[in-house]
Amino acid sequence: MTQVEVTGTITKFHNCRLLKNHSIYWEDIWVRDGIIIDPQKCFYGERRDPDIKVNCGGNIIAPGYIETQINGAFGVDFSNHSLDMQVEIKKVAEGLMAHGVTSFCPTVITSPSDVYRKILPTISRCNGSREGAGVLGLHLEGPFISKAKKGAHPEECIASDLTGGLTTVDEMYGSHMIDRTSIVTIAPELPGALEVISALSKDRGIRVSIGHSEGTIKDGERAVRAGATFITHLFNAMLPFHHRDPGLVGLLTSWKLPKDSMVYYGIIADGIHTHPATMRIAHRTHPNGIVLVSDSMCAAGLSPGTYHFGQQTIDVKEKKAYVAGTETLAGSIAFLDECVQTFYNGTECSKVEALEAATLHPALLLGIEDRKGTLEYGTDADFLILDDDLQVTHTYIGGQCVYKLPTSLIQL
Numbered sequence: 001m002t003q004v005e006v007t008g009t010i011t012k013f014h015n016c017r018l019l020k021n022h023s024i025y026w027e028d029i030w031v032r033d034g035i036i037i038d039p040q041k042c043f044y045g046e047r048r049d050p051d052i053k054v055n056c057g058g059n060i061i062a063p064g065y066i067e068t069q070i071n072g073a074f075g076v077d078f079s080n081h082s083l084d085m086q087v088e089i090k091k092v093a094e095g096l097m098a099h100g101v102t103s104f105c106p107t108v109i110t111s112p113s114d115v116y117r118k119i120l121p122t123i124s125r126c127n128g129s130r131e132g133a134g135v136l137g138l139h140l141e142g143p144f145i146s147k148a149k150k151g152a153h154p155e156e157c158i159a160s161d162l163t164g165g166l167t168t169v170d171e172m173y174g175s176h177m178i179d180r181t182s183i184v185t186i187a188p189e190l191p192g193a194l195e196v197i198s199a200l201s202k203d204r205g206i207r208v209s210i211g212h213s214e215g216t217i218k219d220g221e222r223a224v225r226a227g228a229t230f231i232t233h234l235f236n237a238m239l240p241f242h243h244r245d246p247g248l249v250g251l252l253t254s255w256k257l258p259k260d261s262m263v264y265y266g267i268i269a270d271g272i273h274t275h276p277a278t279m280r281i282a283h284r285t286h287p288n289g290i291v292l293v294s295d296s297m298c299a300a301g302l303s304p305g306t307y308h309f310g311q312q313t314i315d316v317k318e319k320k321a322y323v324a325g326t327e328t329l330a331g332s333i334a335f336l337d338e339c340v341q342t343f344y345n346g347t348e349c350s351k352v353e354a355l356e357a358a359t360l361h362p363a364l365l366l367g368i369e370d371r372k373g374t375l376e377y378g379t380d381a382d383f384l385i386l387d388d389d390l391q392v393t394h395t396y397i398g399g400q401c402v403y404k405l406p407t408s409l410i411q412l
Contacts, residue, residue: 067293068139221254290353
């Protein structure tokens with residue numbers, strides 16, 4: 001039998017510590033054609049040696065960060081329908097690579113129906129490349145939320161009735177919602193919400209997150225049983241914890257949920273939205289559910305000043321973004337790499353836990369762990385090289401170096 005020759009350049013990354021199997025340990029990683037491969041099968045089965053060897057200087061290699069809630073950055077607002085969104089998405093996708101983000105969910109906040117109908121057709125899923133991080137599908141944060149917990153969302157655009165079911169949803173977002181959306185945030189206490197949560201999650205495969213809500217723990221439990229799997233920015237824009245009704249926060253320890261259910265929750269670890277003690281409470285209560293998000297808006301990466309966020313005017317000062325004329329926070333101006341470091345330092349969790357909260361957990365939430373969020377054989381070679389302070393020194397997408405920290409001493 002004639003042996004089939006397997007082609008493709010093989011790159012071996014060595015002298016590195018891999019984040020794999022919930023541990024960090026010394027091991028090489030081999031990449032071919034943008035995919036992580038099994039070195040033993042390659043060496044012994046194909047009789048192939050690596051074509052290129054990269055000395056990583058003893059640093060950590062972790063999967064690329066996955067951002068599930070980002071409203072914009074670098075002057076781009078994903079809720080601004082007047083922009084050429086195909087151009088603007090590329091701008092953000094390119095900029096995020098310096099922050100270790102290899103794939104993300106552009107987030108559109110509460111807006112009029114015509115805004116959704118203009119924006120959604122222009123944002124398509126795509127793989128990452130040298131040109132930027134990949135797009136995993138939209139996160140539609142609103143308009144089906146509570147007016148009392150609107151945060152920076154414009155009250156006049158909020159829709160508080162879902163009794164029309166998916167008809168109401170489709171009339172709001174338009175037909176492109178079905179194939180371009182990964183996550184929808186809904187307040188579970190709204191009339192008709194449970195039926196919509198069930199239909200979106202079970203019939204359309206869209207992850208439903210509960211948030212911007214006055215919901216009680218019972219509302220949250222009903223939503224999870226209906227199919228919700230995520231909580232949008234835990235502690236923010238929801239009822240505060242109370243000992244007789246812990247609200248949505250109580251889902252982290254609820255014993256009334258199905259045994260096979262898994263509730264993930266977003267944490268904005270920018271050092272502003274969530275106090276370190278609060279992050280520690282969440283982490284120690286339900287460590288496997290944490291999904292770090294930046295919730296950044298268009299001013300991220302820019303200087304203080306006045307900006308527009310959806311339908312609102314935002315003032316950015318002292319590293320905080322406020323709805324103009326108020327003390328209401330309007331997203332963050334942090335990036336996900338900063339959030340990982342803040343979470344690690346603020347909770348004193350392990351490096352594994354901090355990194356998995358921005359890699360494995362969001363991949364599990366989105367159901368893409370077979371190709372993203374891990375360094376398993378056969379997955380996409382989207383990964384980071386980090387120092388022991390969890391600073392990103394290099395970002396790789398599809399096995400190609402797309403960012404290098406200017407001060408890094410590693411010669412690749």
